[in-house]
Amino acid sequence: MCRRLAAVPLAGEADELTARSDGGQQAPSNREYAVDLMRAFGGAVIFAFPLVMTMEMWWLGFYMDPLRLFIFLALNLAILFGLSCFAGFRDTFSLKEDALDAFAAYGVGIVASAALLTLLGIVTGEMAMDEILGKIAVQAVPASIGAMAARGQLGDSEDEDDKKDKGGYAGQLFLMVAGALLLAFSVAPTEEMILISFLMTPWHGLALVLVSVVMLHAFVYSLEFSGQEKLPGHGSVWRTFFSYSIAGYGIAVLVSLYVLWTFGRLDGAGPAQIAMMTAVLGFPAALGAALARLVV
Amino acid sequence: MNQGKAQDGGTPVLEWISAGVGLVLTVAMLGFIGWQAWTSTGQELPAVELRVRRILPAGDGWVVEVAALNHSPATAAAVQIEGTLTRDGQTVAESQATFDYVPGNSEREGGLFFREDPNAFDLEVRTLGYARP
Numbered sequence: 001m002c003r004r005l006a007a008v009p010l011a012g013e014a015d016e017l018t019a020r021s022d023g024g025q026q027a028p029s030n031r032e033y034a035v036d037l038m039r040a041f042g043g044a045v046i047f048a049f050p051l052v053m054t055m056e057m058w059w060l061g062f063y064m065d066p067l068r069l070f071i072f073l074a075l076n077l078a079i080l081f082g083l084s085c086f087a088g089f090r091d092t093f094s095l096k097e098d099a100l101d102a103f104a105a106y107g108v109g110i111v112a113s114a115a116l117l118t119l120l121g122i123v124t125g126e127m128a129m130d131e132i133l134g135k136i137a138v139q140a141v142p143a144s145i146g147a148m149a150a151r152g153q154l155g156d157s158e159d160e161d162d163k164k165d166k167g168g169y170a171g172q173l174f175l176m177v178a179g180a181l182l183l184a185f186s187v188a189p190t191e192e193m194i195l196i197s198f199l200m201t202p203w204h205g206l207a208l209v210l211v212s213v214v215m216l217h218a219f220v221y222s223l224e225f226s227g228q229e230k231l232p233g234h235g236s237v238w239r240t241f242f243s244y245s246i247a248g249y250g251i252a253v254l255v256s257l258y259v260l261w262t263f264g265r266l267d268g269a270g271p272a273q274i275a276m277m278t279a280v281l282g283f284p285a286a287l288g289a290a291l292a293r294l295v296v
Numbered sequence: 297m298n299q300g301k302a303q304d305g306g307t308p309v310l311e312w313i314s315a316g317v318g319l320v321l322t323v324a325m326l327g328f329i330g331w332q333a334w335t336s337t338g339q340e341l342p343a344v345e346l347r348v349r350r351i352l353p354a355g356d357g358w359v360v361e362v363a364a365l366n367h368s369p370a371t372a373a374a375v376q377i378e379g380t381l382t383r384d385g386q387t388v389a390e391s392q393a394t395f396d397y398v399p400g401n402s403e404r405e406g407g408l409f410f411r412e413d414p415n416a417f418d419l420e421v422r423t424l425g426y427a428r429p
Contacts, residue, residue, distance in 0.1 A: 169311055191396075198371040198399060198429040202333030209325050239307070242315040250318025253325060270401030272369060275328050282325070 040105065043150025044112035047182075048143035052116045056189040060138045060263070062131070068262045069137070076141045079181065080105050082174050083148045101148070109144025110136060116143075145182055169243070172293070176248050179292025180255040180285040187284050188259045197276040205279040212252065212279075212286040217245035219290030252285035253278055259285075332369075342372035344398050346421045349405070351414050360408045362393070362421055369400040372426035379408040381417035388417055397429065 051057050060069075080102035114136045117123040123132050187193050200208070220240060256278045260266050266274055349361040360379055366372060375395040381388045391408040398404050408421070 169308060173310075173314055194397065194399075195429060198373070198397065201338060202329050202336055205329040206326065206333055209322070209329065213322060242319065243307075243311045246322055247311075247314040247318035250314065250321040253321045268403035268405070269399060271328070272332050273371075273399045273402050275325065275332070279325060279329060 037104075037108065039150045040108045040147035041112055043146040043148070044109050044143040045116065045146070047146025047149070048109070048113050048116060048139055051142050051186060051189075052113065052120065052122070052139055054190060056191060057138060058122055058135060060134070060189055062134070063264065064134075064138070064262070065264060068264070069134070072262050073137060073141070076144065077102060077106060079178050080144055080148055083145070083178055086171060086175065105144045105147040106140065108147040109140040109142075112147070113139035113143045141185065142182065145178070172244070173247065173251065175292040176251045176289035177255060179288035179290070180248075180252050181259070181288070182292075183288030184252075184255050184259045184281050184285040188263055188265070188281055193280060194265060194277060197273065197280045200276060200280070202272075202276070205276050208279050208283055212283045213245060213249050216248050216252070216286040216290045217241055219287075220244045220248065223290075223293065248289040249282070249286055252282045252289050255289075256281035256285045336369055340368045340370040340400075342366055342370045342375075342398065342400070342426055343368040344372055344375055344423050344426070346377060346423060348419065348421060351419075354407075354409065357409055357411045358413055360391075360410065360414055360419065360421070362406055362408060364395055364398045364404050364406070364423070366398045366400055366402055371397060371399045371429050373397050373429035374427040376424040376426075377406070377408070377421060378424050379410070379414075379419060379421045381410060381412055381414055381419055383417050388412060392424075398426075 081098055084098040084101040084105070114123070117135060117139060123135055197205075221237075257266075257274075260274070260277055260281060265277060269277070343366065345365045345367060347363045347365065349363050351358060351360050353359075362377060362379070364375060364377065373396065375398050377393050377395065379391045381390075389410050389412050391410055393406050393408055395404050395406055
């Protein structure tokens, strides 16, 4: 994917390269990389601590199906790799460096979540090894995304907009997937999420779907015209609505279903329950999809 | 054809696909939940049926795996279940468990532990009660 995305604005990339070599900073020094790494740790801690302090997240290690956990961790690596194309620790120009950045972010996420879990006494030496590893592996997912996003938010962001434009429409869709996944994952493990779906009547569910779409569109629309972000292929209001807001809500629904399946919430559930849970989880997922371009 | 359109600054295929998928999913969500809203009265009560799935040795006793099936769209919380072992009308052992939730039209599984082998007695499982979530 990266290769295809990167191939779009070849001219711009070449300019960037020239500008960099003119400035005499082709490759980051070890010191610069260390500073970026510290920044990544900061991002990892910020993204991870709400989930580290969530009880259900500690239990995920035992009740989560190992195969689904494995698929989820592999998917996280793919998301990190994709994010590296848009916002890594440093500007990357090749698949190899994007892969290195993805692994580095995962490493930072694992170390940061292991440190936090130990610091808070959630993981102790008396626990079985697979329990410790399971807890760290699950917490490393938000931590590693935080590590990857840290550069975009905390770092110097002069090239950021260029990087985001690289992806074009496909890149925007990818960012929406990543944002939806992060926010849906943040709330899906909690019991409140299913309890809410039991408290709501179908009328509430209907209203929540509509509110999700409207809010998603409000974010997309306001971002497009704030001058911060130019949407690729921006055209009429209706085209923005369907290509970004409705497509974004479709992504939110699919991501919600995937996250629900990952946490075993779909097992034994009837279609009406599944629809309600998807509507509930679709709300944070839609917000995540809308805000991804700001956060990352 | 699509290439020509894209060159005119038209809509790329990917945009059609993702907007189309999004539209189908959004309409499906609205349609299905709307249909649920239309058909449900909101007055339903939970109807939980228990089924014994398996009886297996567990630790120093036995476990009876029980599935709770809710046939109503109403969700039941804190569903208490009880299993009784009897022989010739005499109660030999009792065991209880609680399901946090049995969602509407859904299924949850749990287990009852017994010291005695349930296969050697008459086993009866029943629901005791529930709370509204």
